[in-house]
Amino acid sequence: MHRRCARLALRRRLMGICYNKRVTTRQIGSAKRIIGARAWQRMLSGRRLDLLDPSPLDVEIADIAHGLARVARWNGQTSGAHIFSVAQHTLLVEAIARRRTTLDVRARLAILLHDAPEYVIGDMITPFKSVIGESYKTVEQRLLAAIHLRFGLPPALPAELARLIKSSDRGAAYLEATRLAGFSESEAKRFFGTPPEVPAAFERDYLTPWPAQDAEARYLKRFDALKGPG
Secondary structure, X not given: OHHHHHHHHHXXXXXXXXXOXXXXXXXXXXXXXHHOOOOEEEOOXXXXXXXXXXXXXXXXXXXXXXXXXXXXXXXXXXXXXXXXXXXXXXXXHHHHHHHHOOOOHHHHHHHHOXXXXXXXXXXXXXXXXXXXXXXXXXXHHHHHHHHHHHOXXXXXXOHHHHHHHHHHXXXXXXXXXXXXXXXXXXXXXXXXXXXXXXXXXXXXHHOOOOOHHHHHHXXXXXXXXXXXXX
């Protein structure tokens, strides 16, 4: 029992080192050897994605769409026959952003991919992210940078686009919270700010949870429309 606890403590300490943005390749390799456990995720495409040192070459949009369509927002605490998936959420965010301003194709693609790392690390609610601290954010950012590079985007986005993504994400969170997750309007406004104005037909479509296969298909269709062939 004591040996197991010591091993867990060592693992946590080493993972904290690995998640540092300035971590070197030698440190990553050393940490993996000492931990003695795999740090990669096997994908249905056959790819093996290293979570500590992700390569753009191991990122496939089919894996992203499949994973995000099966990751639940709000820890699954939403009404409806199906989960409200991260895939559906990202499509909602991209649609809200398009309603707010004129965007080029690359910006819209970046918005569609803004939560893509969650296809391997899941969707963690904000209060728990705050408890964990910077470790989660660093892993998320390393994965997102690899995803961006895979699809021809810069590792880090321009500040203006990042702000638009954040505000659109908060707008989507308000709608999801009040329509699906049991929040009152006053409570949602306190956490997420002023709600976006959307037509009733828009709301019926994007805020009715889709089956996983539909969310996956719609995510892929939107990606193909933005990225084009190749």
